[in-house]
Every structure is written in C-alpha cells, then in structure tokens.
Amino acid sequence: MNYWLMKSEPAVFSFQDLMKMSPKGEIWDGVRNYQARNFMREMKTGDRVLFYHSNTSPPGIAGIAEVIGEVQPDPTQFDPSSKYYDPKSSRDEPRWIAVRVRAAQELSRTVSLHELKTITELESMPLVRKGNRLSVMPVSAKHAQIIMDLAATVA
DNA sequence: GCCAACGTTGGC
DNA sequence: GCCAACGTTGGC
Numbered sequence: 583m584n585y586w587l588m589k590s591e592p593a594v595f596s597f598q599d600l601m602k603m604s605p606k607g608e609i610w611d612g613v614r615n616y617q618a619r620n621f622m623r624e625m626k627t628g629d630r631v632l633f634y635h636s637n638t639s640p641p642g643i644a645g646i647a648e649v650i651g652e653v654q655p656d657p658t659q660f661d662p663s664s665k666y667y668d669p670k671s672s673r674d675e676p677r678w679i680a681v682r683v684r685a686a687q688e689l690s691r692t693v694s695l696h697e698l699k700t701i702t703e704l705e706s707m708p709l710v711r712k713g714n715r716l717s718v719m720p721v722s723a724k725h726a727q728i729i730m731d732l733a734a735t736v737a
Numbered sequence: 738g739c740c741a742a743c744g745t746t747g748g749c
Numbered sequence: 750g751c752c753a754a755c756g757t758t759g760g761c
Contacts, residue, residue: 591759615744617744637758637760639761641760712741712760713742713743713758713759714742714743715742715743715757715758715759
C-alpha cells in the first residue's frame with residue numbers, strides 16, 4: 583500500500599464533499615499534467631491519499647482518502663463540452679487517466695501547510711518546497727505517518 | 738490581487 | 750533543438 587497526495591481547491595471539491603459521496607466515492611478526473619498522470623498510473627486499489635486543500639486559507643491536509651478500483655481513461659478528455667476536453671486524445675490511445683477515490687479517514691483537524699513547513703522531518707517532501715505545483719505526488723509511508731500523527735495532536 | 742515558479746506551445 | 754511568449758498554479 584502506497585501513500586499519495588492529491589490537491590483540490592475546496593471551493594471546487596473539498597474533502598467534506600468527498601465524504602458526502604461515500605461509499606461510492608468520486609472519479610478524480612481533469613489531471614492534465616504529465617508528471618502527475620505518470621504518478622496516477624502507479625496507483626492501486628487500497629492506496630491512501632492525503633487530500634490537500636489548495637488555494638484556500640489556510641492550505642493544508644484536510645483528510646485521508648482511498649483509491650478504489652483500477653486506473654481508467656479519464657472520460658472528460660473525450661467530451662467536447664468538458665473544459666478538460668483534449669482533441670488530441672483518442673479512445674484508442676487515451677492520453678489522460680482518472681482514478682476513483684473515496685473518503686477513508688476523517689482527520690480531527692486540518693494540518694496546515696505552514697505547520698508542515700515547521701517539521702524538520704518533512705523538509706524533503708516536495709509539497710513543502712517552494713514553487714511546487716504538482717497536483718499528484720507520492721508521499722513516503724514515514725512522512726504520511728508523521729502527518730497523520732500530527733493531525734491527532736492539538737495544534 | 739500580486740507574482741514567482743513552472744509547464745506548454747509554436748516559430749524559427 | 751532552442752527559447753520567447755504565454756497560460757496556469759497556488760501561496761501569500
């Protein structure tokens with residue numbers, strides 16, 4: 583079982599929104615970055631996802647989600663009415679993929695980016711590095727555990 | 738709203 | 750293949 587981090591703007595889709603979708607979860611589509619896509623390809627059922635709220639105040643880890651089902655072609659790439667439509671993609675050779683996730687664990691509090699930046703052991707996390715814009719990234723089991731332990735403590 | 742960082746596009 | 754121009758992300 584591997585850990586990942588995925589970013590979402592809570593004004594668009596929040597962890598609370600995902601919880602409302604239980605137990606079916608929601609398809610995570612619209613990823614249009616090759617590096618992020620390549621990470622998604624490695625996702626397996628049961629993998630855990632740190633659900634990160636971006637573009638909000640404060641940004642931070644809002645909950646834990648879980649990958650369910652296999653990685654699949656992102657249906658929005660074939661839909662001309664979707665803002666994620668990609669005319670260069672084809673059903674024979676889909677360019678983009680999506681994955682279904684569901685809420686797995688509610689955290690007792692959000693762990694803010696600011697707080698993560700104060701933890702020495704998390705210095706090597708891409709997330710806390712300046713200028714990082716990747717929306718999907720792997721997280722080591724050790725880092726994931728540190729973050730979940732943090733969430734269980736009082737801020 | 739600002740802007741740094743980064744990815745993509747396309748002319749050459 | 751280079752790189753300027755442009756668009757997007759996302760913290761602040």
